[in-house]
Amino acid sequence: MQLKPLAKGRYRQRWQEDYPLIEAVILSCITETKTLKTGSHLMTQGEAISSLVLVKQGRVSLGHTARNGRSFQLGTIDCDSQLFGEMEFFTEYNCQLDIIANEPLDIMLISGDKLQQALGQHPQLALFFASAIAIDYQDTVEILTRRLLYPITYNVAFDIYHEYLNDLPVDGFNKRYLEAERFATTDRVYRRALQQLEARGFIERQKEGIKICDLDALKQFVEAGI
Known part of the structure; x- marks a missing residue:
């Protein structure tokens, strides 16, 4: 999902108004910064997630490999304050996709424990996450159903x-x-x-x-x- 407010969705105006708080809280949860080489994994399919990843700028690809060896590539994203791992943060499921750097990237790791504490202190941020995840979910389902049908x-x-x-x-x-x-x-x-x-x-x-x-x-x- 994108950390920056999107110009769509029911709560887009609320996003704009609350963005300084949203950004400040997310940045306060950063525990580490890294520089990745082209081809490095930001996240790996099947791994347990303890930290979310924030990419301010850079290009990444997202894909999934089935047990039978077949691969599905969702595509590439030119990141603009893109946040990865938010769904796994809420579900505690293992990562569903390989997220790979298509060029050298600077990334920031966001502690899941710190983010959980921050959401407890600022519960209105849950509305931001819910809206952003819902938009990403519907965009992804639209792609997958069109591919299937x-x-x-x-x-x-x-x-x-x-x-x-x-x-x-x-x-x-x-x-x-x-x-x-x-x-x-x-x-x-x-x-x-x-x-x-x-x-x-x-x-x-x-x-x-x-x-x-x-x-x-x-x-x-x-x-x-x-």
């Missing part, structure tokens, strides 16, 4: 179109095999989906990436949802 060709088209609109909660990858894992499929199936979109005249594959050739037709295809 629509064909991969539609999902790829949706992603290309909304990447153009710059309104996706998470971004993609430059490497094609990671893009395939973002749709929980193989590189071969992902490549076939691109070929089908290219055959319809929606896009063109180029060395530097995917170019939209017919934005109106692509929009119509995505909004039809069939």
Whole structure:
């Protein structure tokens, strides 16, 4: 979740008003700062979480690997005061995702015990956490249900179109095999989906990436949802 107040949600005005307190309380719970190299884990799938992680700036990726070896990449985030581990803090579940630095990062560790004490002293902060977690939850469920219920060709088209609109909660990858894992499929199936979109005249594959050739037709295809 993002520590900074978001311009959406029922309590967005309250977020704006209470932000100085929210930031001060969170920063007071920091126990350690670290510098991570590219490829280092901020959090590891399956581990118990005792500290939350705050990333002021930098790019991270989020993914999950199943016991059968298949991987799902949720995507990448350009962090802007991003807080990780908040759901595990409340549930005491083990971490569900690998969160990996895509570039050198400075991170701050927030003590779960200190945060628990702070929430007891400032219970109104629970409203901030509830609102932020609810928004992240609904964004994530929307991604997952769309992946499950629509064909991969539609999902790829949706992603290309909304990447153009710059309104996706998470971004993609430059490497094609990671893009395939973002749709929980193989590189071969992902490549076939691109070929089908290219055959319809929606896009063109180029060395530097995917170019939209017919934005109106692509929009119509995505909004039809069939």
